[in-house]
Amino acid sequence: MPFVVTENCIKCKHTDCVEVCPVDCFHEGPNFLVIDPDECIDCTLCEPECPVGAIFPEDDVPAGQEGFVALNAELSRSWPVLTVRKDPPEDAGQWDGVPDKLQYLER
Template sequence: MTFVVTDNCIKCKYTDCVEVCPVDAFHEGPNFLVINPDECIDCTLCEPECPINAIYPEDDVPAGQEAFVALNAELSREWPVITERKDGLPDAKEWENKPGKLAELKR
């Protein structure tokens, strides 16, 4: 099983999770992070580090967000690895917990 970054990360992109990842499974896009399912070792370290609860075990992805499983796999092949914490996006607080942000995703 792998962990999946979901909708709530879009336009927030907090990176607390990347520092604790022992296998560098996180990849960074313009306004979203993803987890490479081939690299993730299901260690559970990232999930509690996310300040906005955007990371879930693959089997527990919230209803309606199942597409993020495939999206994480797809984008992790395209985006570079991120291993160090950075500040969230400048207007992240405004976007926290807003539902339906998939249309805001920048590739």
């Protein structure tokens, strides 16, 4: 069961999770990260590293966030792999917990 990056990552895009991933399953977009479900080995290392609580096991994705399962799969096919930690956006703290951020997702 792969892990899924959900809505709270949009415009926060912390990359602490990337550093601990042993299989390089994270892919980076302009303002969001996704996990390739075919590469994820369910090691659980990324979930506690996310400072905004945006990563969940596929079976535990919060209600209303189920569409992010397919979105992670879709975007991981076209976005590049990210293997190193980067600084988050300067305004990341202002976006943590903001509802309805899907409208701000940049592809």
